[in-house]
Each structure stands twice: as C-alpha cells, then as structure tokens.
Amino acid sequence: MNTSSGILAKKYSIIGPHALTRTLGNIPAAIISRIWGLRGPCMTVNTACAAGLHCIGEGFRMIQNNEADLVVTGACESPLNAWVIAAFCRLRALCTQFNDNPEKASRPFDSLRKGFVLSEGAATVVLQAWPPPDSFLMESFTETPKPIAEVIGFGRSGDAHHLVAPDTTGNGVLRSMLNAFRDSKLKHFNQIGHINCHATSTPVGDLTELSAIAQMFGEYFNPQYHTSVVINSIKGHLGHCLAAAGAIETVYAALSVNQNRICGNLNLHNPISISELLEVLNSNSSSSTSISSNEKCIDLFKNYAVLPRHDQTQVTWPDSHRRIVMTNSSGFGGTNGTLLISEWTD
Template sequence: MSGFRDTGSLTDAAGRRRVAVTGVGAVTPLGVDAPTTWAGLMAGRNAIGKLTTFDCTTFPVRIGGLVPDSFDPATAIPAAADRRWVSRPGLFGLAAVGEALRSADLDPLTECPYPPSARGVAMGGSVGRPDLNMVLKVSEIRSATGRADAFVRPAPSATLTGNQNVALNAMVRLVGATGPMVGIHTACAGSGHALGEALRLIQEGDADMMVAGGYDSLTTWADILGFGLLGAMTDRYNDNPGAASRPFDADRSGFVIGEGAVAFVLEDLGSALERGAPILGELLGYGSTMNAWRITDSPPDGAGAIEAMESALAESGLGTGDIDYIAAHGTSTPGNDVSETRAIKKVFGDDAYRLVVSSPKSMAGHLTAAAAALNLLAALGAIRDSVVPPTINLDTPDRALDLDYIPHRARRMQVRAAMINALAFGGSNTCLVVGAPQEQP
C-alpha cells in the first residue's frame, strides 16, 4: 500500500486512534534544550570532547559526548523536591519532560484538558545497578583490616538515587499523571520501545496523552571500562575527539558514548486538534523485534532490523517510495553500519538509493537509552524545516556502504515521512515511522 492516509479520518485503517506529536524537550551534548539541539544537528556541530565525569587518565577511552556545563538542574527543574533524590540522567530526563510540556502548551497542574487518569509516562532508561565505587571501598577496607566481614553502610539517599524508578516517578509527578507508567530498559532501543508503547496506549484508548522518550548517562568509570573491555568503543581518537564518531566511514572503529535525554508529548490527534495544540508530526507506525545474535553485534544480513522496519512501514500504510529520510542507528561500529545498510536495502529495494540516511550519533555520540528519541527529534526537525542533518566525519567511503548518508553538511529537501531505527545491544530492535502533519477537517 502506498500514499498518505486519508486526512479526513481521525482513526487509522485498523480503526485505532491517530497519534500526534505536540511537544519536544531535550538535554543533549549539542544543547540544553530542543531548539539548540536541533540547531546543532543542522549545523553539523561536533559535541564530542574529553570525559570529565571521572579521572580517566589511565583509561584506554577518554572521550565522550557530555551535556554542557551550562545545564543547571535548579533552573531546569525549579521544584527542589523533584530534584532531591534523582540521579544525573534522571535530572536530564526531568528537564526534557518539563520542556516538552511547555512546548506542547500544556500546564499539567492548571491548564491540561486531560484528567490525570488519562495521562501517562513511558521512558527508556538504564537499569539501576550496584554502586561499584562502594564495592571498591569494601574491598579496600577488607584488605586494610583483614576482616572478611567488613562492609560499608550506604546512606539511604544513595539507595534512592540509584533506583531507576525514583526519576521515573518524579517525571510522573511533573506530568500529573495517574494513568500508565512504563519504564523500559532495553539498552539502545529503550526510547524507541517507550515511544512505541506510548503510541499503542493512545491508539487503543488506554491514555489520551503520554510523555515518552528516554534518558541515560553511561559515563561513569564502570561504564567506560565495561564497554572498552567489550571492544565496542573506539580508542583511536583520544587526542582528536571530534573525529571519533564516524558512522558509515571506512575508518570507523567503534562507538562514542554520549549522554542526555529527549522527551515528547504524544496525544490523541482528535483531542490535540480540539485544544489547538501545535502538531509537530504524526506517529504512523511501530515495529519491535529481537534477533539475539550477539551481545554487541547486529547480524551481518540485517535480520531483526529488517523485520522491525517492515512492521513499522506496514502499520504506517506507506510504501517504500513515501519514506524520504531514515534517521539511522548508525553507531560507527564496523558491524552495525554494514548490518543496518543491508537491512535498508532489503526493505526498500531500489528506493534505498532514492532516500537519504544520516546518523545524529556522528555529532552527539551514542545516547544509549535516549538514542532513538534523539533520532525522532532529528526526523521531526527535518520534516518541519525541510533540512536533513548530516553524517559528519564521513571522509572515506566504504565500498560496502553505498547509500546516500549526507556526508559533512545538512541538505535542504522536503521530507514527507521519516523512519527512525534503534538496534540495541543484545539484539533488541525498534523502528518508528513519523509523518508530516496533515490537513485536518
């Protein structure tokens, strides 16, 4: 099936409610709000630099995409109670949620037309884990005292800060929601799953409004050491951070870690139109698959990604000729970029050489659980402004990668619909299709 859906109906071909994107907020290495992040993407600005979240002098990897120091939680999240027990990535997420609500012209406490039971939150984030600094401290104490039973008594605040649900609950309070709350921990596909599940909840009438996206900050010594030992991160550009993230380039050697949060307000299209909400785009399709080939690598033939893309495209009601842009997972790892390119070719056939593909990770690094949400921000910006962000550092073509990856500079072109890919560690894959706002009755 090809062609855009009937704009006279507020339900899709399956009779489900259509879902609009009405607000966006972001805290990323490119900027502490969504407009600055989008401007950085359009400009092809590199946000990779030296890691300052810990002393990485002796580490093989010493670079990453960090949120700028200009980010001030007290300004971005005025209520001290909301900030009190929230972790670093959670603060990014709270700020992004607040901006998304303002962007959608919503004040949940005074002017929101949806009752609390019809509002929900779905966010992708990292799974809470033990504080490895505490483990080291225990080891040091036992070595110094010779006592095998020596331990460290953690402060209650440390337990709360490390709990993933604390940040999520703070976001729920900010939204004023008593409806669905969904926390998803599927690594690099987390925000893709969160957006897709939020789409489903509104389509089926379980919610009228959802705030969805992702937040993450895997920039501790334990994260960098772990990814480094897995061989997934590049260690060749410590002295030249700006050249490190190079998706689809022949000299790519691994991903570059990033951090941040991106959140969106999704609403039932009919209700959004009734309240005069700004319509940024419409979520048209969602696909989710699992290939479980290897922990760190995608299957060389694109399996898993192929099925996710086909599923999202089928639900959207669009044909391969209707997609103009793919915001790719594009990690800059040798295997992923080949696998994703092969998947695109398999799904789109000859149309793969007509559309354009680019990777925001080339500029911001890999925001892990927030990566798919950053890609959706890029896609919505491309639809609105008719500008597709580039893939920077694509200096040396790889003969195995022959699609149009928009090297170096953004391109002016009309984008009617875009696809967003997220292909995670462990083989979890998501795909979303978003379309331009259509004229409505």
C-alpha cells in the same frame, strides 16, 4: 584491631537512604509522574540503546489502542563515568583512535570507523491523540497546541542471535523496519524520504543496518516514482547516548519533517562501498532473510540512496508529496525498534 563485624558495620553506615532509589531505572518516570500528577501507566522500558525509541513507540501503541489520550515519553542516560567507560572498552566497542583529534572519532558509515563515542543526554516527546477528545487532559491550554509531527508507524523485533553483536544478516533490523512500514499502511518504500539510522560508527553494525535497508529497497521501492531516500546517522554529531539515543533521534526526526531539513553525516569521507554491501548480501543469500534478489537490492540502493558526505552539513528533503522519516534504534541483547514519523498535515 578492627573486627569483621566492625568493618561490615562501617561499610553499611556509608550507604545512604537514597542509594536504592538512585539506581532503579523507573525512578525518572516516577519523579515526572509525581511532579506533574500523571496518574496513568507509569513504567520504564529497559531495552538498552533501543529504550528511548521503544518507550515512544509503546506510548504510540497506547494511544492507538485507546488506552490514553496523552502520553509523556522519553529517555535519559548519563554514562560518562569510569566504570561504564571501562566496561565498554573491555567489549572493544569504543573508538580508541583519533585521540589527538577526538571530534573525528565518531564517523558512521565511514571506512575509518572504529567504534562509537559515548555521550550523554535526554529527550522528551509528548504524544497526544488527534483530534483531542472532549475530556483532553490539558485543560489549562486556551488553545490546543498544533502538533509538530505525526507518528504513523511503529515496529520492533529481536535478533535471537548474540548479546552484544548484531545479526550480520540484517534480519533483526529488517523485520523491525518491515513491521513499522506495515503498521503505517504505506504502499511503497520511497514514500519515505529520509532514514535516520541507529549506526553508531562500528564496523559491523553500520554495515549490517545498511544491508537491511538495501533489502527494503529491493522489496518495497517503486522506481517509477524516481524519488531518492536520504540516509544519515546523527551520532557523528552527538556520539552515542545509549538509552537516550532513540528519544533524541525521534526529536530530530520530528523537527526534520517539520522544518524541511536533513542533517548530514559528520566525518563521512569514504562511505561503505557497494561491493561491501553486495558481499554481505551474498554471504547471507542462502538464509531466509533474503526477501529479494541481491542484485535488485544493490541496483536500487545505488541509484536512489543518498548518504550526505561530511561537507554536506544540511540537506533539503527529496521532492515528495509528504515528508516521512524512518528512524531506527538497536540495543544489546538483540533488540530493535523503528518509528515512522510524518510531517503534520491539517
């Protein structure tokens, strides 16, 4: 007969010596630091689905504050296992429709959106001060690589609302975008030609983010310039990579301004209507989150916001002097982040 102590000893023996280091969130950063001999700050940002964007933004801040000349940033996530899938299902966050046609399940901004589709991935972004200082780390390069794009603004905010549901006023996302916009020193909102949204294909989240963008239109859009803003979410193509999503989408944003191409909205057939947006804005009009008249917000959004449909796989940038993209991320716990990325100009 097995005694309780014998059972405990057997369970203890199956725990390997690497069990703990396989679960710590900072180990990927530590491994990269060790392999490449990077002896500056080595740390991990733990902000759920906003972590990838936040870590790039914090690296940008380090360079802004002269704490580093070069920062390796990024994120990875591998959530496709039974426990994680079950946990998200219990939250009713995942799409349970389109099971016979799964490539149609992730559909940001579409009227049939029912939840997100889990995916996994990773991305790394190397940030460097420009022009490089004389003591630049990458001495092995005979010629300094030309940047792909430039980070010009970073903002973050907290909802102080709910652990897993967004603040339906849009105030959290709005303040994150405002902080990035002000950090960039841009003068009007339509200097931004493209917004890559966090939109994960959930009924509430997608609508909340669009309502926040509509409020940005109402406050900072200058109609005398007559330039449109293309709005998308690449999660229709990639699904939701959780912590890695913001890093992957930052890479997309940088390549978008670099190559003058914008990805369309896969599976977007019937977008969120103007009446839905107005209803959300009106329902929150008594709160302090309203920064401009709802009618002005809606009119400008209706006339200048472009959401490419499912058959527009690739869109060219609106005419502007300089290609600038805004990319958003949000995460459980009510955390938000926004980056502004510009094409590189010599």
